[in-house]
Amino acid sequence: MCLHMTLPSLTIVLAGPRGFCAGVDRAIQIVERALELSGAPVYVRHEIVHNRFVVEQLEAKGAIFVDELDQVPEGATVVFSAHGVPKAVPLDAEHRGLHSLDATCPLVSKVHREAERHFAEGRQIVLIGHGGHPEVEGTVGQLPEGAVVLLEDAAGVDALVVRDENNLAYCTQTTLSVDETEDMIAALKARFPTIAGPRKEDICYATTNRQAAVKAIAGDVDALMVIGSPNSSNSSRLVEVARAYGCDRSIMVSRASDVDWRWFDGVSRLGLTAGASAPEILVEEVVAEARKRFVVTIEEREVARENVIFKLPSALNRAAVALPETVPVT
């Protein structure tokens, strides 16, 4: 008997682009390359990117993830995560005699430089972002206390307390909702008409493209699944964007083993995407599991093609008998 005759049909609409971005790819390569050059263990401060699977893969190769630098033995190599770190962290690493490698995404570093420029020109900075996220802590930590005030939602604009209403600039976290951020910027400009902004968008290309891909399919599927980790900002935004664009039945799962297949009742078209820190293998895993339960048809829907590559720190391309203490982002 043909097994397919007993299985229901499911069309999986794959959103493109999805999954790894250039910043995540680079950060993982930095840890892998450091392991190759220096041997295990290599210490990593915080999750290198917000994905449990990626962290476990690197742990298996000899990476040790720590919360703070006092957990790293003197003389060891430590990598800072893709989200960026406050300025005090590389200084602390130096004082502790650690070799540090900076895996901060260059697009996050760009925001750091922007904030520094505004500060140097005498402006106070309104940072649009989510409190507690490591990227926000890293950006706030580029400047002295009080130089940056955090704005988490449009409702917070009226309550903002600033030093000088006519001497302000704004920056944003790179992984926010494009639409919500536009609203917040509009509200900021309405209250502070002279506020300066970035020359070019702070929300990164990967976040923008993954949200655009979800918007393109949200109205055309019964349900949408985002592969990602709950602490991943860009993945969480994809679930929200799907809901805002007409797909109420949208969820995030870490990987196939977390899927409750009862959730598929009544679903004949599933949108599937992955956050910028989730590898394609986790998408393939879900598709493979779906094939055991459905007759699956795949539809690819690509809204943009990405060809962004970030160079590794130059020190990692040389034989490293001793890694330099601090490798700047290139």
Ligand code: SF4
């Ligand atoms: S999501 Fe954007 S900012 Fe974050 S690592 Fe990827 S490219 Fe960089």
